[in-house]
Amino acid sequence: MSCIFCMIKNGDIPSKKAYEDDNILAFYDVNPQAPVHILVIPKEHIESVDCITPENSAIVAKIFEKIPAIAKEAGITNGYRVISNCGPDACQSVKHLHFHILGGAQLADKMA
Ligand code: AMP
Numbered sequence: 001m002s003c004i005f006c007m008i009k010n011g012d013i014p015s016k017k018a019y020e021d022d023n024i025l026a027f028y029d030v031n032p033q034a035p036v037h038i039l040v041i042p043k044e045h046i047e048s049v050d051c052i053t054p055e056n057s058a059i060v061a062k063i064f065e066k067i068p069a070i071a072k073e074a075g076i077t078n079g080y081r082v083i084s085n086c087g088p089d090a091c092q093s094v095k096h097l098h099f100h101i102l103g104g105a106q107l108a109d110k111m112a
């Protein structure tokens with residue numbers, strides 16, 4: 001399986017890291033859509049929100065526990081948006097669960 005985010009996690013593709021621990025990696029999006037645009041991933045390969053189960057959901061809680069500190073550390077002071085695109089209609093382009101943190105400016109009031 002060739003998964004670009006697993007390759008980033010393994011250090012096979014470089015990334016600008018924002019946070020890392022044993023279970024989670026956060027790195028800056030290569031094509032930012034806001035002044036601060038960070039992706040937070042579980043190190044475990046989970047394909048999408050559709051693939052969250054009782055067995056693997058603890059990592060999602062861990063990610064959300066860390067998001068405020070990741071946002072603050074990145075300089076976000078006035079709010080941010082957390083998005084996870086799931087499946088074709090949401091334009092999910094990388095099939096490894098990830099949460100976008102978008103901030104650093106006033107964002108659009110519509111999400112889609
Ligand atoms: P999504 O469309 O929700 O699946 O988001 C995938 C995101 O991954 C996009 O915002 C891309 O810009 C980003 N992306 C793709 N390749 C890389 C990479 N090598 N390093 C950092 N971000 C990436």
Ligand code: ZN
Pocket residue numbers: 003004005006007044045046095096
């Ligand atoms: Zn992966």
